[in-house]
Amino acid sequence: MHSSDTAELVFENVFVPDDHHLDNGGSGGFLNAYKALTVDRIFTAALALGNGRAAYDAALRYAKERSQFGQAIGKFQAVQFKLVDMLALLEQARLYTYHAAALADEGRPITTEAALSKIVAGDGCNEVCQKAMSIFGGYGLMNEYPVQRFLRDSYFPLVGGGTSDIMRLIVARQLGF
Numbered sequence: 001m002h003s004s005d006t007a008e009l010v011f012e013n014v015f016v017p018d019d020h021h022l023d024n025g026g027s028g029g030f031l032n033a034y035k036a037l038t039v040d041r042i043f044t045a046a047l048a049l050g051n052g053r054a055a056y057d058a059a060l061r062y063a064k065e066r067s068q069f070g071q072a073i074g075k076f077q078a079v080q081f082k083l084v085d086m087l088a089l090l091e092q093a094r095l096y097t098y099h100a101a102a103l104a105d106e107g108r109p110i111t112t113e114a115a116l117s118k119i120v121a122g123d124g125c126n127e128v129c130q131k132a133m134s135i136f137g138g139y140g141l142m143n144e145y146p147v148q149r150f151l152r153d154s155y156f157p158l159v160g161g162g163t164s165d166i167m168r169l170i171v172a173r174q175l176g177f
Helices: 029-065 078-105 111-141 147-153 164-174
Strands: none
Touching: 029 078, 029 111, 029 147, 029 164, 078 111, 111 147
16 A cells, blocks of 8 residues: 555535535435445455465465574474464455455345455454564565565555444444444
């Protein structure tokens, strides 16, 4: 998201004709915008998933290449366990994101599934990126390695399209609270 041109826009003294309003006389414009935002949550989950997968792939390669005490660091259980946990988080995020996308493709209600996919993928892939950074150690902070970018980019899905806590409120409302 480093290249994402994000900014605040302020419009003053702007006239919008009635026929250009979002909810043009009860035409459902607001509902359409809400549906689009709901689907966007699945896209955000997919973005998190791609970023997390890239971090995992980089960490796996690094664990096979980086040598410490005469062997690849991937031979150490601590690194192996991190890689396995990362893969489990990625698979969980992938399966739930694909599930939500399939429901959206079928035109089914997806309010809960879209919010949950964003939570599972956003939170899980952020954790994957943190684990990748720990595998890289001090090298992870260097611009020569991509893991610093993956970690930085992993925070966008936690806030973009609504924070993880807002997603939890949406699901809680769907549960009847």
